[in-house]
Amino acid sequence: MTASPYQQQTTAEECERALRMYRQMLKIRLFEEQVNDLYLTARMPGLAHLYIGEEGVAVGVCEALRRDDFITSTHRGHGHCLAKGAAVDRMFAELLGRHAGYCRGKGGSMHIADQEVGNLGANAIVGGSTGIATGAALSAQMRGTDQVAACFFGEGALGQGLLYEAMNMAALWKLPVIYVCENNLYNEYTHFRETTAGDIRSRPAAFGVPFESVDGQDVRAVYAAMSGVVDRVRSGAGPAFLECRTYRFFGHYVGDIDRSYYRSKEEEQDWKTNRDPIVRLGAWIHSEGLAAEQELEQVKREVEEQIRAGVEFALAAGFPDASEVDQHVYA
Numbered sequence: 001m002t003a004s005p006y007q008q009q010t011t012a013e014e015c016e017r018a019l020r021m022y023r024q025m026l027k028i029r030l031f032e033e034q035v036n037d038l039y040l041t042a043r044m045p046g047l048a049h050l051y052i053g054e055e056g057v058a059v060g061v062c063e064a065l066r067r068d069d070f071i072t073s074t075h076r077g078h079g080h081c082l083a084k085g086a087a088v089d090r091m092f093a094e095l096l097g098r099h100a101g102y103c104r105g106k107g108g109s110m111h112i113a114d115q116e117v118g119n120l121g122a123n124a125i126v127g128g129s130t131g132i133a134t135g136a137a138l139s140a141q142m143r144g145t146d147q148v149a150a151c152f153f154g155e156g157a158l159g160q161g162l163l164y165e166a167m168n169m170a171a172l173w174k175l176p177v178i179y180v181c182e183n184n185l186y187n188e189y190t191h192f193r194e195t196t197a198g199d200i201r202s203r204p205a206a207f208g209v210p211f212e213s214v215d216g217q218d219v220r221a222v223y224a225a226m227s228g229v230v231d232r233v234r235s236g237a238g239p240a241f242l243e244c245r246t247y248r249f250f251g252h253y254v255g256d257i258d259r260s261y262y263r264s265k266e267e268e269q270d271w272k273t274n275r276d277p278i279v280r281l282g283a284w285i286h287s288e289g290l291a292a293e294q295e296l297e298q299v300k301r302e303v304e305e306q307i308r309a310g311v312e313f314a315l316a317a318g319f320p321d322a323s324e325v326d327q328h329v330y331a
């Protein structure tokens with residue numbers, strides 16, 4: 001039986017999307033591995049919070065957004081920036097404090113913004129992203145555009161009052177904002193059940209904000225859920241809340257090496273072995289016959305080269321001039 005042109009088109013689109021998401025997740029994974037290496041070899045000032053394991057969330061969410069839609073991010077933000085379109089070389093430059101970085105080397109790991117692609121920035125204040133995204137959504141509504149704002153935050157932000165003030169306003173004013181809760185189970189070194197009373201869904205429900213929960217290790221599921229949410233929010237239905245259930249494979253930050261006092265090695269191993277979002281998408285691509293093993297290997301080689309060139313660029317880049325010390329900063 002011959003497939004209809006419509007079916008062929010859908011398959012081609014799906015295939016293209018799957019390969020794009022695979023490449024994006026791999027880029028985040030290899031970027032983060034390199035960040036860890038820069039930290040361990042004392043070539044990076046400060047520290048970083050690795051996103052490894054959570055790639056399916058950033059990539060699935062951003063795949064459902066337009067370039068001119070907004071995102072706001074967190075202390076664990078490299079994946080969000082890359083998924084929204086940031087360039088690897090300028091990201092590394094920022095982490096290494098170089099002038100060529102996104103914030104002229106003055107922001108570092110936790111403050112990367114890239115307004116050309118709608119990334120309003122990461123920030124280290126737990127829950128801070130929710131206020132900024134809600135403001136961006138208000139701005140889009142007042143300007144009469146159909147942009148939406150998606151804010152990433154960890155489940156630790158469920159304890160922050162700002163989230164509830166922002167959701168209240170967003171619900172009253174039907175703002176085009178999507179609250180994307182990355183529930184990776186731990187707020188630093190504490191399981192979220194020890195900090196979060198009741199059921200997560202009841203929190204947005206209190207404001208009449210629709211709630212959905214999705215397996216964050218399945219990038220296709222995240223994309224599908226987010227696409228539906230974005231359509232509704234863009235059409236003026238008001239805010240939405242999407243919980244993505246996920247896990248960070250490494251420590252809270254790069255120096256968090258001994259984690260046995262707050263979570264077991266078996267638990268970590270289970271997530272790494274059975275719930276790796278990249279392995280999972282790769283397996284699906286194979287099972288659907290969308291790409292051969294060699295093609296995925298080729299993608300990996302290309303991303304490795306991109307990462308290698310990005311680090312090389314950043315290591316060779318200059319630092320900002322001392323005369324700039326009080327410019328482009330806010331206090």
Ligand SMILES: Cc1ncc(C[n+]2csc(CCOP(=O)(O)OP(=O)(O)O)c2C)c(N)n1
Pocket residue numbers: 075076124125126127153154155156157184186187188252
């Ligand atoms: C307002 C505020 N309180 C406390 C901290 C210290 N802090 C940094 S990260 C973190 C835990 C964040 O957990 P979660 O929001 O779940 O994000 P995750 O690190 O799991 O991605 C805390 C308490 C902070 N940065 N900001």
